[in-house]
Amino acid sequence: MPKDVIGSVMVVGGGIAGMQSALDLAESGYYVYLVEKGPSIGGVMAQLDKTFPTNDCAM
């Protein structure tokens, strides 16, 4: 472990997993770079109509 630890994290992927990770890290006091391949975040979940088993709207 180097002495000069950098208090930032790169999260690769802006789907539900990446977003949750980024939010947790940012709220815990770390600067987050959320890196996404596409033009916007959201991932596959944003394409889903509803989610099981509660049939909540995925968007």
Add this chain to the structure above:
Amino acid sequence: MLTKSDIESISGEVGNFSVSLTRQPRYVDMDLCVGCGACAEKCPKKVPDGYNSDLSKRKAIYVEYAQAVPLKYAIDGDYCLKIQKDKCGNCAKVCPAGAIRYDDKPETVTLNVGSVVLAPGFKPFDPKGLDSYKYSEHKNVITSMEFERILSASGPTHGHVTRPSDGEEPTKIAWLQCVGSRDMNRCDNPYCSSVCCMYAIKEAVIAKEHQGDSLDCAVFFMDMRTHGKDFEAFYDKARNDAGVRFVRSRVHTVTEDPETKDLEMRYVTEDGKIEVEKFDMVVLSVGLEISSELVELANKLDVDLGPNRFAATDSFSPVVTSREGIYVCGAFAGPKDIPQAVVDSSAAASCAGQVLSSARNTCTKTKEKVPETPVKGEPPRLGVFVCKCGINIAGVVDVPAVVEYAKSLPFVEYASENLYSCSQDTQDGMAELIREKGLNRIVVAACTPKTHEPLFQETLINAGLNKYLFEMTNIRNHDSWVHKSTPDLATEKAKDLVRMAVQKAALITPLAEAELSVNPNGLVIGGGVAGMAAALSLAKQGYATHLIEKTAQLGGTALSLHKTWKGEDIQENVARMVKEVEDNENITVYMDTELESVDGFVGNFTSTLKGKDKETTLEYGVAIVATGALESKPTEYLYGQDPRVRTSLEMDKLFQDDDPALKEIKSAAFIQCVGSREPGRPYCSRVCCTHSVDSAIALKKRNPETDVYILYRDIRTYGERELIYKKAREAGVLFIRYGVDNKPIVSVTEGNLTVRVRDHVLGKVMEIPLDALTLATAIVPPDNSKIAQFYKVPINDTGYYVERHAKLGPSEFATDGVFLCGLAHYPKPIDESVAQAQAAASRAVTLLAREKIFTSGTIAVTSPADCSECGVCIALCPYSAPSFSTERPFPGKATINPVLCKGCGLCVASCRSGAIHLNGFDNNQILAMIDAL
């Protein structure tokens, strides 16, 4: 946020990585684009819309979908006429912001970070290569992702289910499971994709909801895998209430009627008959896989992948990759559903937080606070902003007319329209107008406060106004969206809504939020694997943690387990964890100790702990519930009457002890679902299939001559666990399926233990003599009511705790400051328990790291003079916020704790004396709105 960016290389080590990225050209300046959509309207080039699974077209300049974040357009450089052929250029001509940049070039960006979290996701399996279903040729054979878009209101058919060949409504739809999963012959994916059974059931149920009961939906499957929380009940409902047909058969070919485009399937039923059935549509339930680009990414990052190209991890550190400082979450670490991905992603955040805790808050910036302008005693000066929401509102409602009308209303000093009220530049403009015109109450007529109120309140804060001097009315969801066909009436309704909002706004007052300091200590209840993992995670992030365990030993249920399905020795790992807990200076362990009382609220809890011979009082800010679950003791199959009949854990004890009795076993059977998936205990216990399969392999390994049978209902070796199911079959373990209404019969005659079961494949009753019978018994929760009562957290009808949100809040409770992990949430294997423990710790740290929290201003308050001391509010409140005051000046009168109050209004409605008022929704304000109507 760095969009359209690819990772090129990484160097350095944990704590100090240097990452090189390429930002691909977007051709639109994100700082200038206001997301108005004028460009896309004029763009002549149509291209397949990937968001709608290519079922419809979008323009070459586009946003992926209406709610996209960031809501900034991008040009698809491969299709744009200007970029490809130097023609057109329409978008630059019409863009009001001058944001188009045709000369945009790829750009290299270097980031210095302490840690990396990988969440690159998965790729749905592409069935084009499968000859048997002719996906590319048969128009009415579609993938589940395509069907998902067809069901969606924002999809190509606006949620109307029609078949692609002729746009007709289908009357019969079939789902084919395991397409691109559990298949080594036609694709290279031997694993189970874990999610397809559930999404197929969901799609079938929703399709029936959309089209009516007459729609025939049939799901063709091998094993129905509904192993998640509340999933089995969903399956039961789909079968029994919604009338979805479930056919246990793997369909091999689909043929098309060249004229009608109907699809014919030939399949073998369970009793061996060949059936031919026609369907209008066939949905292929495609699995999850890792694309070659992700394999390349893993290579660039020097992260090891497993045999199925998922990131390699181990059960006791489920989000840690082979490279120190790089963590993984989501489907890249194995096929999984949304809650599991959310759990993993918080766990990954927790692990990154552990290595970076010395640098916490060193890279973040704190916002400067704008001093609040006092408005007390000043007459209301209202500002009304009416949003066009692009064409969402303005396409129906006459927005300029609504603005003119607003100007005529009392107290309104200023009114104007916004193209997108939520865009950053509009927000800045609004703040400027508030200051310039001296506005002291703001009304926004736009979309829903549920998503946008916090954003506008932020604008008020930036303009120096108390954030509660704000009223929002929804002229989109409640008006333009639902009254599309009657624009004149919709405009009138918008005026009504604005008038109501204005009347209320004139009466609103600034509200105060109480500031609370957060006690930085954590309490973890339960010293099993989950509790220990949670305590370690909190402690390693620098927080003093108290771990209480009611027995005399740490380790919980894991102490009775032999090996994980990946082959890791559980006792070795548990012993290592125990040592780590005992050695950690931030952790205080309380053995033989139970929770006796809980007082207080988020950030400031006080508890009494009752140990063997002493009581301790503890103050802490957050609590993590990791109280575990138990193996049920069966009452059937001669358990307790014959020593050869054991539970799974009792069998593991033999393996742990390397018991000589194992050598004597020449014939062994396992019965699955003992006490699970039955009336009275309708859930699947999730781990038992994998456990029995693993034990069966262990028996075969000791002695390949041993006959081993597994009597099952559905084998649920989900994810990569499927590989050990395959291994067991190859080792000669025999699998015999039984139905819940035709259970195996175990008997002893003249000392011989026998199981009788009807074999579905052979169609006859088998009688198997046994030396050992293992019952895969249900996992059951202990009595959780005491702790549930302490923290005001709910328990479901099967006795497990209920999390905040099934998908998005799996590791926390609705009660602030209380978190959940491990078997207390639902049966789960060790890797998932550890991940959830780390996730609970991560969620807890988001609170602890804040140091101070603010309560809401929208809470109930009592007026003691009117209170009749009846106690109805105290009895009713689900959050225990009201109590009788014990202090002067009003002893005996009801008072409401502002920290516990959620502002639901239940007490207000129940108070017979009219002594309770809800700040921000007081009677005079509500009545003013009604009067305005």
